[in-house]
Each structure stands twice: as C-alpha cells, then as structure tokens.
Amino acid sequence: MRKVLLVVTLLLACLTLAQLAANVPRHETFIANQLTGRVGTPGNFNLWAGWRWQDRGIQNLLLEPLWCVEYATGEIINALAAEPPIYNADFTELTIKLRKGVYWSDGVPFTADDVVYTIELVKKVPGMSYNAQMQSVAEVKKIDDYTVVLKLTEPNSRFHTYLLDRWGALRILPKHVFEKVEDPMTFEFNPPVGTGPYVLKAYDPGGYWTLWELREDWQRTPTGMLYGKPAPKYVLIQTFGTAEQQVLAMARHELDAADLTMEGLRAVLQRVNTARAWRRDYPWTVNIDPCVTGLHFNNAIEPFNNREVRWALTLAIDIVEYAANAFDGAVTLSPIHIPLTSAYYDWYFTRIEEWLKSFELDIGDGQKFKPYDPTAGQRLAEYARKRGYKVPTDPEEIKKIFGPGWYKYAPDVAEKLLIKNGFKRDPKTGKWLLPDGKPWTITILTTTNPAHPSYRNGFAASQAWKKFGIDVTVMTSDALATLGQRGEFEVTTDWPAAEPWGGHPDLFRVLDPFSSQYLVPIGENAPWGNYGRWSNPKMDSVIAKLKDTDWNDTESIINVGLEGLKLLIEEMPTIPTFNYPGVVAWDEYYWTNYPGAENMYCQPYHHWPNFKYMLPFLKPTGRK
Amino acid sequence: MRFFKTYLLPRILMYFLVIVVGVTIVFIIPRLLPIDPIQQMIGQITSTGAYLDPKTLDYMIETLKELYGLKGTLWEQYWGFWRRLFKGDFGPSYFQFPVPVISLIRQSLPWTLGLLLTTTVVSWILGNVLGALGGYFPQKSWAKILDVISMVIRPMPYYVLALSLLLLFAYLIPIFPLGGGFLIGGRISFDLRSILILLKHAFLPAMSLILIGVFLWFQAMKLVVQSVKNEDFVSYARLGGLSQSKIVSRYVMRNAMLPQITGLALSLGQIFSGALITEIVFSYPGLGTLLYNAIFTGDYNLLMGIMTMSIFVITTSILVIDLLYPIFDPRVRYR
Numbered sequence: 001m002r003k004v005l006l007v008v009t010l011l012l013a014c015l016t017l018a019q020l021a022a023n024v025p026r027h028e029t030f031i032a033n034q035l036t037g038r039v040g041t042p043g044n045f046n047l048w049a050g051w052r053w054q055d056r057g058i059q060n061l062l063l064e065p066l067w068c069v070e071y072a073t074g075e076i077i078n079a080l081a082a083e084p085p086i087y088n089a090d091f092t093e094l095t096i097k098l099r100k101g102v103y104w105s106d107g108v109p110f111t112a113d114d115v116v117y118t119i120e121l122v123k124k125v126p127g128m129s130y131n132a133q134m135q136s137v138a139e140v141k142k143i144d145d146y147t148v149v150l151k152l153t154e155p156n157s158r159f160h161t162y163l164l165d166r167w168g169a170l171r172i173l174p175k176h177v178f179e180k181v182e183d184p185m186t187f188e189f190n191p192p193v194g195t196g197p198y199v200l201k202a203y204d205p206g207g208y209w210t211l212w213e214l215r216e217d218w219q220r221t222p223t224g225m226l227y228g229k230p231a232p233k234y235v236l237i238q239t240f241g242t243a244e245q246q247v248l249a250m251a252r253h254e255l256d257a258a259d260l261t262m263e264g265l266r267a268v269l270q271r272v273n274t275a276r277a278w279r280r281d282y283p284w285t286v287n288i289d290p291c292v293t294g295l296h297f298n299n300a301i302e303p304f305n306n307r308e309v310r311w312a313l314t315l316a317i318d319i320v321e322y323a324a325n326a327f328d329g330a331v332t333l334s335p336i337h338i339p340l341t342s343a344y345y346d347w348y349f350t351r352i353e354e355w356l357k358s359f360e361l362d363i364g365d366g367q368k369f370k371p372y373d374p375t376a377g378q379r380l381a382e383y384a385r386k387r388g389y390k391v392p393t394d395p396e397e398i399k400k401i402f403g404p405g406w407y408k409y410a411p412d413v414a415e416k417l418l419i420k421n422g423f424k425r426d427p428k429t430g431k432w433l434l435p436d437g438k439p440w441t442i443t444i445l446t447t448t449n450p451a452h453p454s455y456r457n458g459f460a461a462s463q464a465w466k467k468f469g470i471d472v473t474v475m476t477s478d479a480l481a482t483l484g485q486r487g488e489f490e491v492t493t494d495w496p497a498a499e500p501w502g503g504h505p506d507l508f509r510v511l512d513p514f515s516s517q518y519l520v521p522i523g524e525n526a527p528w529g530n531y532g533r534w535s536n537p538k539m540d541s542v543i544a545k546l547k548d549t550d551w552n553d554t555e556s557i558i559n560v561g562l563e564g565l566k567l568l569i570e571e572m573p574t575i576p577t578f579n580y581p582g583v584v585a586w587d588e589y590y591w592t593n594y595p596g597a598e599n600m601y602c603q604p605y606h607h608w609p610n611f612k613y614m615l616p617f618l619k620p621t622g623r624k
Numbered sequence: 625m626r627f628f629k630t631y632l633l634p635r636i637l638m639y640f641l642v643i644v645v646g647v648t649i650v651f652i653i654p655r656l657l658p659i660d661p662i663q664q665m666i667g668q669i670t671s672t673g674a675y676l677d678p679k680t681l682d683y684m685i686e687t688l689k690e691l692y693g694l695k696g697t698l699w700e701q702y703w704g705f706w707r708r709l710f711k712g713d714f715g716p717s718y719f720q721f722p723v724p725v726i727s728l729i730r731q732s733l734p735w736t737l738g739l740l741l742t743t744t745v746v747s748w749i750l751g752n753v754l755g756a757l758g759g760y761f762p763q764k765s766w767a768k769i770l771d772v773i774s775m776v777i778r779p780m781p782y783y784v785l786a787l788s789l790l791l792l793f794a795y796l797i798p799i800f801p802l803g804g805g806f807l808i809g810g811r812i813s814f815d816l817r818s819i820l821i822l823l824k825h826a827f828l829p830a831m832s833l834i835l836i837g838v839f840l841w842f843q844a845m846k847l848v849v850q851s852v853k854n855e856d857f858v859s860y861a862r863l864g865g866l867s868q869s870k871i872v873s874r875y876v877m878r879n880a881m882l883p884q885i886t887g888l889a890l891s892l893g894q895i896f897s898g899a900l901i902t903e904i905v906f907s908y909p910g911l912g913t914l915l916y917n918a919i920f921t922g923d924y925n926l927l928m929g930i931m932t933m934s935i936f937v938i939t940t941s942i943l944v945i946d947l948l949y950p951i952f953d954p955r956v957r958y959r
Contacts, residue, residue: 021809038913040720040728050721051668127691127721132680161675168675185722205812206735206805206909234809241803241904244787248795249802478920479658481667488658498670509675518678525663525685527678528670 020236024201024211027590027624030232030615032606033246033258034239039207045192045200048128048173049185055607056210057237062105062194063609064222065165066096066115066172070610071290071502072595072603074343076164077613079222080110080172080195082146084552085160091548092155096163098146103220104174105199112142117175119150127185130170133162157547158508165609166290166501196612197223197230209238223612230615232591237606243451250275250587257586257594257606261451262327265583274589278582278604279401279597282389283330286582286604287401287597290502292339293453294577295444295461296484296492299534300522303421303434304490310572311361312417315371316468317461318409320379323578325463326456329384331578333376333403337497337568338510339579340403342600347505347558349404352565356405359569361413364420369413376406403578411468431469441471445489448476453580454493460577461491484531487522496574498529505554507561508546514539514573534573539564593619632947639943646935647709650928651702659922661718662688668719668921692718705928714929719921725929728914735805736910739826739902740895743833748888750834751841756877758842759849774839786832786905793828800828803907829906833899841884848880855879882953889945893938896930 020026039053045062047054054060066081076084080102086095102110123134136159139151152159162170174193181187191200198212212235218224238255240246243264249255250268260268265284268275277284297304297313304310323331334340335356340349353374360368373379378395380402385391392398422435432440442465446458455476462472477483484494500510513529516537520526526533542564549556568574584604586594595602595614602614662685670676676684689695693704693715708715714725758767777785793800806812807821852858853876861871900912911930918926 021807024809037917038907038909040717040914040917041723042731044720044723051665051719126687131687132684133677135680135683162677166675168669202809202811204804204806204808204909205731207731208804208907208909209808211809236808238804238808239907241907242787245790245802245905245907248790251795252798252802254802477658479664481670482658482660482663482922485663485666498675513678515678518681525666525681527681528666528676529678 024234029234029236031236031256034237035259035607038239042203042205042207043190044188046187046189057212059609060611061198061212062192062196063171064195065169066163068609069166069501069503071341072600074503076504090155091157092152094150094159096148100146102195104193105215106193108176110195111145112148114172114175115148116140116142118172125184197221211236227613227616231618253589260583260585262583265585268585275585275587277585285330287332287579288341289580289582291499291580292334292576293457293580294496295575296494296532298490299532299573307571308417308421312414314407314572314575315410315414317464319376319406320383322460322464323380326460327581329380331581333406333578334576335406336565337576338500363413363416371407373408374405377402377404442490444474444491446476446493447480448478458493485525487533494531496576505558511543511564515543516540532573538567590623591618593617635946639939642939647932650931654924654927661922664922715925717923717926719923725926732911732914743830744891747834747837748841751838752845752884755842755845756849759846760853760872774842777835778839783901789828789832801825805909829902829908849876852876852880889941893941896934896937
C-alpha cells in the first residue's frame, strides 16, 4: 500500500504544472527563445572551434568581447578593453589596453596573457574560427598585464573589428583552460569558463534549452563594472519548435521575450495583457535593426549590368504598395544602402538628404528626372492611417517611424529609360520585351521562410514588376546561400549591402565587398554584400580613402562614407527598400523595463551579445 | 540445403546488394544538390550579421575544404567513405565541425528510439486488434463508432492533429508541458521520478503518433479481414462449429497478419529517419530535426550517417521478416 501511495504521490507531483525544476524559481528567471533553434551539440561550448549556436547564452551571457557594438545608442562599448583601439600612424601596429579587475568565472584573473594566447592559438590551428583573419598578425606581444600590442603583416586600419562583437567576433578564451588541452578543436569546453556575468547551470542533452546562473562575483565582470548587478538570478534560453508554441508559452507566462512572426506578434498582443512589442502601438516592429533589406541585381548578366535598367526597375516600384504587400506597412523605408537607425539617421541621412533631393537621372532627349520622393514616409503613414491604425501626426516622428523618403513611383519614367535602352512593349500583350525581342522574364531567388523579410521583399517586388508588365517568377530555395555566393541568380533578396556596424559610423564593411579586387566570375565565391558582382573604379578609391582613415576620426569617416553611399545611389547595383523589421515581443508579467522605442537604452534582441548589458536594467514585478 | 539455396542465399545476397546500392545513392544524391556545405556555413555566419572579411574568404574556403575532406576526386571521397564505414565511422559533421557524426546520432537516437519504437509497436498492436475485430464484426455499434473516429482522424493533417493536442492539453487544460524532453533545469537519472517526468514530456508527442498510427493500421487490417473472412476456410471453420473468438484469432487474424508484419518491419526501419513534424511541434529531441538540418546545411557526412543507418535497419528488418516468414506462413514453408 505504501508503495502505491508513493507512486501516486510521485505521479501527482509530476503532473503538476512546473515548467522549471524546483530549485529554479520562475520569478527569478528570465526566459527567452533561442533564435538559431535546437542546439546540435548540446554538450559543446567551444565556440572557437566552429558553429556552436552561440546565442544559447555563450555570447550573450557567458563571454565578454573586447569591444561590443551598441546600435541603439550608437556607441562602441569597451568591455574587456579599457579604451578604444590605438593604431600607429601607418596602421601596422595595434595597441589594446585591457580592463583591470576582471576575473574568469573560475576565479583566475583575466590578463594580457589570455589575449596573446588566444590570437596565437587561433592563428596556429586551422579550422578555428578567425584562423584566416589572424594570419595577418605578424606578432602579438604582452607589454604588461593589461597592455597588448599586435604587429600586422600589412597596414589594416580595421583589424580590431575582428575583435569587435556584433553578433560575432574573436572572443578571448581562457588561457589557463585551453593550454592544458591537447586538441582545441575537439575540446568541448564543458563546463565553460567565461568573463561574462553568468555561468552554466544546466542544459538539455536534447538541445532545447540552456540554463544560466548569475555569478556570485558578477562585480568582477565588465557587465557588472559598467552597468551593475544583472537582475535575474537565472536566464533560460529555450528553443520552441513553432511560432504557435511560442505564442502559447507567452500566454502561459512561460516565455518573457521572443522573436516572432508578424502573425505571432498580433496573436500575442491580443491574448496577453502584459505583453508588448518594441512600439506599444502600430507598427510595433523594431526599426533600429542595423540591417537594411532589399533587392540584389546580378550585375554580371544582362540586362542587370545596365544602370538605367536597374533604375527603371526601381522607379517601377510603388514603395507604399510594396511595403503594404510585404509587411502591411509596418516598416521604416530607407532610400540609402544602410538602415535608418537613429544613429545612422543623424550621421548619414541628415547629411545626404539635400543631395538626394537634387539628384537627377538623365532619361533621354535631354530630359532630367529627380527620382527622390521626400514624402514617401508620409504616404506610408497615410496608408497605415487608412487601414485604421493609430499613427502619430508629428512629421518628425513619422520620418523616424516610417522613414523619411524613398524613390518616386514613376512607371512613365521607367518606360522611357527602358525604351532608351532598346526595350519595347509587346503590342499584343503589353508586356515588356528585351532589346532582342524576346519576352522579358525575371526570376527572383529568395529564402523558403515566408516570415523572413527577404521572402516578403521577393514577393512584393514580383507584384510591383508584374504590374509594370514583366513576367516575374519567385523561386524559393534552401540553397540560397550557395546560389547567391556563386552568382547563380538574376535577382536575389539578399541584403542590398553588407550590414554596417550599427553603433559606429564606419562603412568599411558595407563598401569593401564592392572593391574590384574581390570581383569574381559567376560560379566562384563572391563576398557577402556583393553577390551581385558590381564594382566601380570610383568605389575603389572611396574604399582606399576609408582604409586610410582612422577608426576614431568620426567626421572624416562620415564624409568618405557619404561618397560611397552617393555612388551606390547613382549606380543602384542593388535596391535598398526598408530596415529589417524586427518582430519581438516581451511579457511584463515577471520583468519590466525591457528596452522599447520610448526607452531605448539598449538594443532589444536577447540573442545579441548585448543582452547581458540589458539585464542589469530589468526590474522584477514581484509576481510569483 | 535446398532451403538455403533457394530461399536463404538469394535473400542474403539481395540484402547486401540493397545496402551497397542504397549507400551509393545516399553518397551521390547530396552531391547533386545545389547546396555546398562550405558556402552554407559561410551563409550561416553572415546571416547573423557577423563580419566575414572578403580578403580572408578564399583562405577560409580552402582551409575548410581541406579539413572537411572535400579536396579529393569524387571517387577518392567515395572509397574514403566506405573505408570509414567499415570502421563504424561516418566522419565529422561539416556544420558542427569537428564533432563526429556518430556522436551526434548517439545524442539524438535514444529519444527517437524511445518515442518511435513504443508508438510504432503500440499503434501496430492496437490498430491490428481493433481492425480485426472491426472487420469481422462490422455491424456492431462500437465498430461503427471506431469507423467514424478513424474517418475523422486519418485524413487530418498530422500537423493540425499535433497542434490541436498541444492546444488542448498544454494550454486550455494545461496538464502537459508545451514541449521539451525533460523538466527544464532538472537532470535525468534512473529513478522513478525521472521516468515519470520523461513519460509526462513524451505523452503528447506519443499520443499524436499513436492516434494517427492506430487508425492507419486499423483501416488496413479491417480491409484485409473483410476479405479473409469470406474465404472458404473461414466458412468451413464456422460450419465446423468453432467459436467466434477462435475463428477470429486463429483463422482470420493469423492470415490477415501477413502483410501487416511486413508493414511493421518497414515502419520499424523508418524510425531512423525520425519524426520531424512531431519533434518540431512538441520541441522533442530526435533524429528528425538532425536530418532536416543536415539536408539544408549540406552536411553530407551527417546526412549519409543517418541515411546509412536507416538503410541498414530497414534492409535488416526486411531480411529478418523474410527469414521468419516460414514460421508465420506454412505456404512458404512447404513451397
């Protein structure tokens, strides 16, 4: 009888609704979903040896980088580094000053030895992440416990950006752990040791969750020193199989912050009283994501190798209708090849706006056309208002939310440009024919994920160009990355340019992929940001100037960056459309003061490395 | 000796031939895909916004080709694959380099085996018993009710069924967890409490698979029984005065079981491909998501590892069933 009672008691205990183990109180735990999905290597935390699902907490809780980009405030955070990078005059030497008083989670002090060892090890072992990049280090020297000097094989004014965390960087590993390891590639680094504020508590051997606990000595981490004590004692990063499951979890208050689909977000906002998005009202989406979406022409093939054809296709887009088809208008338009985050708006857009207004296209017969429409954002806001959404009336606020402007919807001008280049309409069908008389068909290559902004861009573009009289097909493929790099596409929805840093005005990583030195024929690997294989001698000279400009010389960096952006607009090798509309929601049932549009102290993605810098600002509601 | 020559030997030869051909196809097919493992890896890195310096791109690609073993000719890679296979080694996963494929399979296999082995066997037994009874006594009211339930559940898309169960038992009547294989923050140990927690987490995924599985077997068995029960030997048994239960169990079911046994062997073999949708809907660990990720990341070695195991288990199951057939079916024995 006693055995039966024991079984029944256990059964009842197991059937209770505990989501977490008894020693992990829910009200002391912050739960976020994992962006990159189920971890394939649950027991392996060695992110220096390859892809290890670093957003499971490795980059966002366990480790601190030397520097970290904060795009919400437009700053570079000195984390393990004590100050910005110091280069010598010809950029062949980089000095890194380190923060004092930082300790690894196992109690060993963090010093210059760790930095020297990391760079030497990564350079030596093929296959380690950043092995290729570290080949340009001739020598790395410890000057004292908190100063490291790197001698480079050739001038490189941006070498430190390999160590600058923007969802990826060479992070410093613990020398005292790795020096005892025979093979750093097969080493699992479990339990992991870090310089960040959290340590591993438990993980799912099936790969669906990882639980982290606040370090007792959190004061000895850069997070603690810069921002104070992180509020949650535990952080759980969990993978949910479907968007529906995430919505249900939020409805049960079992998920505090999540990346969602637009449909999922609407369901959460309807169902969960305590949930909210980046903006409390429409358009809800994060408009400060440091990434601009759009369309990418293959400039290596006809007719996309013709600037006027590319411009004709741009002017055949009614951007309001396009944004409505893509995201029901919940986006921030960007007419330039960088996203209009608050920082870039101030650094770049305000300085390029006048030029955009006066920029002219030659449309033939001596006629000029000014393509820029400074009212596009206003028109998009008007669309939203007509749809019944609550939209602000202040023009400045509208500019920040919906974007300042875009290009005019001018199918008549697009027609002139095409006719000027030998295109004509089929008299029977009215559809466009190529200069050789064949019907003009365009295939847009995009991702298979219908919720992704790439996919939405693909279908919105197909609608716009079909309306203009071109036969357009959208091809979705899981081989997008391969086909893109090889240039096996006509138009793809890969980003129109490599993503900028977000928190720094330097556009080197946006413009450098356009350098002619990386130009390769179709079938070979093109660099990210220029799968479209466009180059221009003027761009080469802009890149050369930027290379010679010091990272800390903000004014000069912006001026050179503007030259690059203007050239991209003149040539339009790719079309920027709107900022990546991040769809995130968070539940204020257990925690408040998560950063939102009106409280932008930090970027809002929990999978970013900056998540640890946000945690000290969270406030518990006291609910249990 | 005659049995060995005419029955056993051809089947064993066919068994090895199927494995060689199957494994060869598994080697070739991923290489015909437009997906390149290195470019997919680069795509993964850049898709999250991490900076990949164009200057270092070629160096990185060459290093990875060398490490992944993709530098030789296709023939060299093919023979290398067989050499490794004989040692029980599928090589490293490309996407999770240098983690060995075998250790990735080892992590996921117990979950898949635990879930799918149980649900396949339970569905098979329940479905066949109910199908036999429903087919033999079609006019009974319980048989009609079973028919209606089967007609509702069978055509239902599995995803909808699984999601409905989740909504019902994890949200509206929240007695089961939303997902996962075990309590978050807990550690699996071999005690009663752990087992009960494991069962609680496996209940909804198992229920969804059993519901679909039972009625699949139910309908198939019912059709076979309806045909068998009109055979002369059944009429003869009935006229001979044998009891209903004896006729159903000894005469009808036993004859109707033969195609179902082959079906069971195939189902057991397919376990090694995992249950992708179940794993996704219930966030349940297993081989399904591992295989899916291997396909779209171009992780040839992982793909080949899982598929080779699947081929091996399916062919072995069929061989075993073939060898056991004479026991079930005297006609084969006396042929």
